[in-house]
Amino acid sequence: MVTLNSKIPEGPLADKWNNHKASVRLVSPANKKKLDIIVVGAGAAGASAAASLAELGYNVKVFVYQDSSRRAHSIASQGGINATKNYKNDADSDYRLFYDMIKGGDFRAREANVYRLAEVSNNTIDQFVAQGVPFAREYSGYLANRSFGGVQVSRTFYAQGQTGQQCTLAAYQALMRQIKAGKAQMFSRRFLLDLIVINGKARGIIVRNLVSGEIERHSAHAVVFATGGFGTVYYLSTLAINSNGSASMAAYRKGAFMANPSMAQIHPTCIPVLNDYQSKLTLMSESLRNDGRVWVPKEKNEKRHPNDIPEEERDYYLERRYPAFGNLVPRDVASRAAKERCDAGYGVGDTGLSVYLDFRDAIRNQGKDVIADKYGNLFDLYTKVTGINPYIEPMRIYPASHYTMGGLWVDYNLMTSIPGLYAIGEANFSDHGANRLGASSLLQCAGDGYFILPVTIGNYLADDIRTPRISTDEPEFEKAEKEAKEKLNRLLSINGHQTVTSFHKRLGHIMWQYSGMRRNEKGLQKALQLVDELKEEFWKDVKVPGEMNELNQELEKAFRVADFFDLAHLIITDALHRKESCGAHFREEYQTEDGEPLRNDKDFMYVAAWEYTGENSPPKLNKEELSFKYVKVTKRSYK
Amino acid sequence: MNITLNIWRQIDSQDKGKFVEYKLDNVSSEMTFLEMLDSLNDKLIREGKDPIAYDSDCREGICGMCGLYINGRPNGPQKGVTTCQLSMSVFKDGEKIIVEPWRSKAFPVIKDLIVDRTAFDKLIQAGGFISVNTGAAPEANAIPIKKEKAERAFDAGICIGCGTCVATCKNASAMLFVSAKVSQFALLPQGQVEAKERVQKMIKAMDELGFGNCTNTGACEAECPKEISLSNIAHLNREFYKAKVK
Ligand SMILES: Cc1cc2nc3c(=O)[nH]c(=O)nc-3n(C[C@H](O)[C@H](O)[C@H](O)COP(=O)(O)OP(=O)(O)OC[C@H]3O[C@@H](n4cnc5c(N)ncnc54)[C@H](O)[C@@H]3O)c2cc1C
Ligand code: SF4
Ligand code: FES
Numbered sequence: 001m002v003t004l005n006s007k008i009p010e011g012p013l014a015d016k017w018n019n020h021k022a023s024v025r026l027v028s029p030a031n032k033k034k035l036d037i038i039v040v041g042a043g044a045a046g047a048s049a050a051a052s053l054a055e056l057g058y059n060v061k062v063f064v065y066q067d068s069s070r071r072a073h074s075i076a077s078q079g080g081i082n083a084t085k086n087y088k089n090d091a092d093s094d095y096r097l098f099y100d101m102i103k104g105g106d107f108r109a110r111e112a113n114v115y116r117l118a119e120v121s122n123n124t125i126d127q128f129v130a131q132g133v134p135f136a137r138e139y140s141g142y143l144a145n146r147s148f149g150g151v152q153v154s155r156t157f158y159a160q161g162q163t164g165q166q167c168t169l170a171a172y173q174a175l176m177r178q179i180k181a182g183k184a185q186m187f188s189r190r191f192l193l194d195l196i197v198i199n200g201k202a203r204g205i206i207v208r209n210l211v212s213g214e215i216e217r218h219s220a221h222a223v224v225f226a227t228g229g230f231g232t233v234y235y236l237s238t239l240a241i242n243s244n245g246s247a248s249m250a251a252y253r254k255g256a257f258m259a260n261p262s263m264a265q266i267h268p269t270c271i272p273v274l275n276d277y278q279s280k281l282t283l284m285s286e287s288l289r290n291d292g293r294v295w296v297p298k299e300k301n302e303k304r305h306p307n308d309i310p311e312e313e314r315d316y317y318l319e320r321r322y323p324a325f326g327n328l329v330p331r332d333v334a335s336r337a338a339k340e341r342c343d344a345g346y347g348v349g350d351t352g353l354s355v356y357l358d359f360r361d362a363i364r365n366q367g368k369d370v371i372a373d374k375y376g377n378l379f380d381l382y383t384k385v386t387g388i389n390p391y392i393e394p395m396r397i398y399p400a401s402h403y404t405m406g407g408l409w410v411d412y413n414l415m416t417s418i419p420g421l422y423a424i425g426e427a428n429f430s431d432h433g434a435n436r437l438g439a440s441s442l443l444q445c446a447g448d449g450y451f452i453l454p455v456t457i458g459n460y461l462a463d464d465i466r467t468p469r470i471s472t473d474e475p476e477f478e479k480a481e482k483e484a485k486e487k488l489n490r491l492l493s494i495n496g497h498q499t500v501t502s503f504h505k506r507l508g509h510i511m512w513q514y515s516g517m518r519r520n521e522k523g524l525q526k527a528l529q530l531v532d533e534l535k536e537e538f539w540k541d542v543k544v545p546g547e548m549n550e551l552n553q554e555l556e557k558a559f560r561v562a563d564f565f566d567l568a569h570l571i572i573t574d575a576l577h578r579k580e581s582c583g584a585h586f587r588e589e590y591q592t593e594d595g596e597p598l599r600n601d602k603d604f605m606y607v608a609a610w611e612y613t614g615e616n617s618p619p620k621l622n623k624e625e626l627s628f629k630y631v632k633v634t635k636r637s638y639k
Numbered sequence: 640m641n642i643t644l645n646i647w648r649q650i651d652s653q654d655k656g657k658f659v660e661y662k663l664d665n666v667s668s669e670m671t672f673l674e675m676l677d678s679l680n681d682k683l684i685r686e687g688k689d690p691i692a693y694d695s696d697c698r699e700g701i702c703g704m705c706g707l708y709i710n711g712r713p714n715g716p717q718k719g720v721t722t723c724q725l726s727m728s729v730f731k732d733g734e735k736i737i738v739e740p741w742r743s744k745a746f747p748v749i750k751d752l753i754v755d756r757t758a759f760d761k762l763i764q765a766g767g768f769i770s771v772n773t774g775a776a777p778e779a780n781a782i783p784i785k786k787e788k789a790e791r792a793f794d795a796g797i798c799i800g801c802g803t804c805v806a807t808c809k810n811a812s813a814m815l816f817v818s819a820k821v822s823q824f825a826l827l828p829q830g831q832v833e834a835k836e837r838v839q840k841m842i843k844a845m846d847e848l849g850f851g852n853c854t855n856t857g858a859c860e861a862e863c864p865k866e867i868s869l870s871n872i873a874h875l876n877r878e879f880y881k882a883k884v885k
Contacts, residue, residue, distance in 0.1 A: 052773040067694065068760050070800055071702040087780065123776070130776035132769045132823065132830050134792040141783030159793055165701060166796055173768035180764040188757065211749055240696040277667060277674045280698040381699070384724055450773045499684050501677070545684055550651070551750045553692055554684065 004257075004609055004624040007411040008112040013630045014094070017116045020412070021455055025462035032057035035461050036220040036469065038205055039063070040192050040247055043072030044164065044442055045425025046226030047171035048449030054178035056454055058461075061218060062175065063190045063207055065242060065556075070172045073228055073240040074445065077164025078378065079285035080148065080156035081128075081442040083121035088145055092153040094118040099631055101440060104150045104330050105405070105433020106583035106599065106636050108260070108607070111628060112412060113430045117440075120447040125157055127450055131170035135159050146374075148438035149286050150330035150638070156439045161285050161378040167442055171449070190216070191556060192247045193484040195223065195254045195421065196476050202421035203470045206480050208488075210556060213549040215484055217477045219470035222420045222457055225251060225408065226449070229426040231264060233564050233571065234401035234516070235508020238270055238283040244560040245567040248408055248427060252570075256416040257609035257622060259409035259429035261567070262575035265436055265584050266517050267402035268334035271385050271395075272354040281400040282385050284357070285378055286438040289327045291362035291371065292395070294318050294334070296346040296355050306348070306356055306394050317341055325638040332435045332584040333638060335399040339517050340595065342398070349396050358394035399517060403441065405432040405584065406574070409609040409624070413456035414448060417609070422457060424448035429607065434583025488548050491558045496541030500557040503538045507531065507564055515572050520588040524576045531572065535565035570610060570619060577621065580604045601633060640666050640732035644679065646691055647739045649748050652755075656748065658737075672715060672725040673698065673705065676738075692751040698723045700864065703799030706806065707752055708739040713803040713862050721801060721864045741806035745813070745849045758848045759800050762813060765844035766837040767820040769830050788826050795823040797865050804859035804867075810851030815859040817841045818875035819867050825878050835882040838875060 009020040027035065036059045039050040046062065047069055054060045062069065086092040097118040102109060129135065129143075135157050136144040145154040159166040178184040189210040196204035196219070204219035230245030231237040252258050269284045295314045302309065317337055319326045329337075338355050347353050363371050368391060372379070379390045388395070408416050408423035410430055416423050425445040432440065514527035538561070546552040581590040581597030582604070590598040607624040641664045649656030663679050670678070673695050680690035695705040700721040707722045709715035715725045730736060738752065746754040796819070804815035821838050824830025830837075853872060860869040 048773075055772045066696055066702070066704060067756055068800065070760070070763075071696055071704050073697060073702070075799075076697050076699060076701045085779070122779075123774075126776040126779045127771075127773060129779040129782075130769065130771045130829055132792075132796075132827055134789045134796050134823065134827065137784055137786045137789045139786050141785050142780050159796075162701070162793075162797060165799075166793070169796070173763055174771075174773075176760060176763045177768045177770060179760075186760070240702065241698055242696050275667065275669045277670045277678065279671075279674050279677060282699050384700070384720060454773070497685075499681055501681065543684060545687070545689060551692055551753070554690060 002611070002622045004409070004622055005411065006110060006624055007413060009412065013111065013115050016112050017119055024455060024459040027458050027462050027465060029057050031465040033059070035059065035464065036061065037222050037224065037457070038218060038220040039224045039226060040205065041072065041226035041228060041425070041427070042069035042172070042175060043074035043226065043228055043425060044168050044171055044445035045449045046072070046224070047168065047175045048446050049224060049226060049424055049453050050184055051171060051174035051178050052450050052454045053457070054181070054183035057183070060178070060184040061187060061220065062184060063187045063192065063205070065189065065191045065210065067188055069175060069186065069188065070169060072168060073243055074168040074442070075165050076240065077442055078161045078283060079287035080146065080158035080163045080439040081125070081167060081446070082148070082155050082439040083125040083157060083443065084118055084155060085122055085125065087143060088154045090153045092155050096153065097121065097155065100151045101431065101437055102433070102628070102631050103636055104437040105435055107433065107601070107605070107628060107633050108582055108626065109431055109433030110626065111630055116452065117431055117444055117447050120451040121443055123451055124443060124446045128167055128170050128446070131174060133159060133166045133170045146287060147290055147328060149289060149328045149334065150325070150437045156287070158287065161287070161375060161381070164442055167446065171446065191559070192227070192250060194480040195250050196480055197254050197418060198470070198474055198476045201419045204472065204477060206477070206484050211551055213547070213552060215481055217472035217481060219472050221461060221464045221467060221470065222422065224422040224424060224453065225427050226425045227427045229404040230567060231401040231404055233508070233568055234511045235505050236273065236278060236281050237401035238267060238281055241280055244563065246560055246563040249563040249567055251408055251416060251418065251421060252612050254418060255612065256418045256421060257409035257611050258406070258570055259607050259609045260406035260574065261571045261610065262515070262578065262585055263405035263434050263583065264401065264571070265331055265403035265405060266335045266399045268331055268338055268399050269357060269397045270400035270402070271382065272349060272351070272398035282381065283400070283402065284382060284395060284397055286331065288357060288375060288378060291374070292327065292357040292359050293361060294327055294355055294357055296341045296348060300345040302348065306358070315346070322638045329638045330435055330437060335517055336586060338399055354396040354398045356394035357397045359390060360394070363391065403436055405429065405434060405436050409607065413459065414453055415456070415460065420460065422453060424453055434585055488555060488559065491542070491544050491555060491562065492548060494539065494542050494544065496543050498541050498543060500542060500544065500554055500561050503534065503542060504557070504561045504564065506534055507561070507568060510534070511568055511571070515575055518586050518588055519575050521576065524572050528569065528572045528576070531565060531568045538562070538565065573619060574608055574610065577608065578604055640668065640730070642666055642730060642733070643735045645735065645737045648691070648751055651750055652747055666727055668726070668728040670727045671723060672709070672727060673723050675727050692753050694753050695723050700724045701799060703801035706741060706801045706803055708741065708806065710737050713807045714864055719864060719866055721799070741802055743805050743811040745805060745811060746802060756800070756802050758850070759802065759813070759816065761848055762817060762841055762844050763820065766833070766840035769824060770833060782828050784827060792823045792826040795819045795826070795867065795871050798867050799865055801864060803862050803864055805850065807858045807862040808851065809856065809858070810854060812853040813845050813850040814853035814872050814875070815863060815867055817845055818871035821878055822871040822874040825874065834878055838878045839882050842879060
């Protein structure tokens, strides 16, 4: 087993980042001009990083699979972004945000990283406001805040239900400005196929030009992956349908460790699955739980219209089970509680797989206008998908795959276990432990991109100022290009009977069934076998039409799904090995009498960082032990 | 229901392209329009035929990737929705549906229903930003902004860059798109510093990129899935005039 060095700076928690900034090596402006950086992905994380690096003077090359980087899935993020401004005077502080995230993550995140995130949170809001993000304001003209799950202060900044859109566009526009200035270059409609490692260092990538189908080589002194989450391994999810794990898997195969891949967030408030054709699930922002009350009928098989069910026959089960936090319990808790009620037969809707989220009382107490002001566009979105008007009757919601806390292992500098390869945003594992709190991902993405990576990458590149531009004729490029072509040709030549999507659906079904909100040894073992069998079937019987040298969307899908099999295998392996329940990872064998998760700090207080050992050999487990010096490790309770 | 589709097929940007007819049975009214196209592709692949290429990503009306011309209207007959939000329930059994890509000089077709909208990125590059480097921002609450102004800026800022406005305009003007960005920033004190240069540069870029002139037909507002208001164009005109006289 390798000992993982997380490179956490010395000193007291609150001084670490400042000490680190004071001690990192710098690259002079003249030398920055000679250094190339590749950024793959340009959502909130990638765009903020690329823009900031270009402003510093590096040559930045940006790669995205969409036609424009404005379309990264960060654009869909809804409810808000956290910061410790304490504008509400409700005793918020860096420490409190840090504490909430550590506790919310069920003591499986790294203290130093999380504290640093709290420290850069205020600068992040300042930056967005200066860039023109129209955050919600009070009548006084000052910024407004609201609460999110798992916290008791009001620290979330928001722009109706489109905070992510506004923040992502701000970062996108900053990047467009750098493109105009000639400091950054955009390569859109490119899909990452492989990472190039030369003499142990990340030096480039292989991409497929999705329009011409050509395979391209690109080199740089350092490579940044900001490729987002892979919740689409469950097929249906709140992510964009083309979200994928391919970049992470490419890095993993080249030696980057995958950390806690099984830590996958299932979000409690999504529009339920309506039919078999569905390609995507729509999130209803967690902010709705500020005013919406979650309930199911007290009777099984209740057939009355929800508005006709009297108060005393409703079970507000979150308020009942968790009086201290009520409807604002963290996501994992709310999701499991919804599943518990539905599995017990109290669910509503045709399938019995949904619960009510009701605004009746909020509208009665605050007035329709106030509620419309806060959630108007979310209510409209709900009506568009379901035809139901939530001003008049409760929404129906159910949990769905949403976010991956797990991801590429990174040290304090956000560098993966491959020197020169960085991972930022949702693609890394660093800050959310076993469960992410709402409004903290946008913060992490922007914090990583604007303020952290630009400092830490300089420290690494300071060694590289004499390295000339990397040639793409190196044998490593040659070999990787050849292998990528072979893989694509192999997919095209199978010419079987089943479509790529049909395989993806089946894989998603296995993952949801056995490796979703509740897991157990037997189910996971079975899932492992099913996934491997399905993978075999895929490589024998998938049908991918068309050619390589053309725009070929089925080939794109096939490449992603091929990676999903390996990723699923890794997720299940991780879930199997973690014999405890923590955060979103709930193992049925490890629970208290009243169904709460039972953590095992003695044996599992570590980050599981999996190492690739070859196509058909099992991954190797490396551990980064976690120690908590600044919080008392307690049982996580929201009662 | 059973439907007949007439879909634009074009191998690549050089190809002349043509309509091809497809029949699709057992379409559920619960499907979205794109899920219907997914199922058509599923069928085509099984039959060994070339599936239809179309763009989409978020499938919830926010990324702006998906727009199609459906029965002569951008994003189909429903008001205020993107193509991915369009439901099949608005179509009738036996209906004939014509599906085309955006048609505009500034958005050339790449394949079938996919167009190249990088001209929109170039418009933003011309001036659709506030020039503040990372780290240079003042404390967020240092500048109070009237709630009503912030809200108007938000209403302009929610443009998704889908290109519906351009596609529906008989002049292929990008005026609604540009004006939304210009107004968003002109409404905010942070954006006012560069207001003059911004509006001039973006209008100039619009001409250079092959977009047409705005003759105030209002078609863009009527079809914009985000219902971006024409008042933004009036606002842009005021800003443009101000920039000229100053
Ligand atoms: C519906 C929804 C609502 C949310 N609401 C909130 C919220 O209110 N607050 C909050 O904090 N968080 C929220 N989140 C979470 C948050 O939005 C995401 O975690 C975050 O935006 C991820 O950003 P990112 O920059 O890491 O990745 P993304 O924005 O997903 O960007 C990924 C980028 O990588 C590129 N890419 C990916 N794979 C490849 C490849 N193989 N080759 C080339 N390019 C590739 C893509 O083109 C894209 O540019 C929400 C998430 C969802 C889905
Ligand atoms: S103004 Fe409306 S139609 Fe035009 S790009 Fe923006 S959202 Fe689309
Ligand atoms: S797919 Fe994103 S708006 Fe339609």
